[in-house]
Amino acid sequence: MRIDCKHVWEHISAYIDGEVDAELRAEIDRHLETCEICSAVLDSTRNVVVLMADDRVFELPAGFSQRLHERLEKELELAGP
């Protein structure tokens, strides 16, 4: 059975995460060989996922850790476990 583009889009996230079964993966791969739109959709989605995971995108506020541990320190002095 030849799957259509919409069907491929429905599984893109699972495909990226390696969570589609072998049969579906093979169908999607066959589709991607001849469909430049789905290939571009897949590549751009994967690119977005990779970029989001970069620590430079979401950085803790400056001094966050220091302030957290200072507050904890005060609490540790007060409280018993």
Next chain:
Amino acid sequence: MTTASNPEFEADCIRRILAGEKQLFHDLIRPSERAIYFLLLSLLRNEAEAEDAAQETAIKVYLNLAKFRGDSQFRTWVLSIARNEGLGRLRKQGSRREDSLDAEIDEGSGDYTPAILTSWREVPSEALERKELGGLLRKAIKGLPAIYRNVVLLRDIEEMDVRETAAALGITEGAVKVRLHRARALLQRELAPRLKGFAPQRKGLFGWGA
């Protein structure tokens, strides 16, 4: 970057903290700091509030440490405390329901058609040196509906697995996958047309060759 959990280190630490070596708590909580903060930022959408809630969370974790049973990962347990802290604050603010993690929306609704492109040139992570790229990504993620934003944050930004994400958010693994899929589709649609400008240009070509 994510810090792999180390159950043996955690269990040892907890035993010793409970036995009186309080100072070890700093080391125990440190690997979870980022995830605590960004989960709370995702919920509360305010940096100062998220930071205060993160501090409260860490203190609650400490005070309740004896209750940790080790039947989930430590970080998962910590994140469920963070989530409760965040939800409690949202409730106090009388926040709109759709901003709550508990919000039920029709999972079947919405248009998840991606941005249609005929070619894609990869944007390398070095492009993040340009501040506006990070800004674009943050803005797009911030603009997601809350239930999607939380899942993206834990799965794709903190790189937690499906199981841990589900446990931390109190939803099923199936819901994590569905929401992640929707979130990525929304992000692709929003970002792909803009990200093209960050891809390396081919020499001698202006614009975006096919």
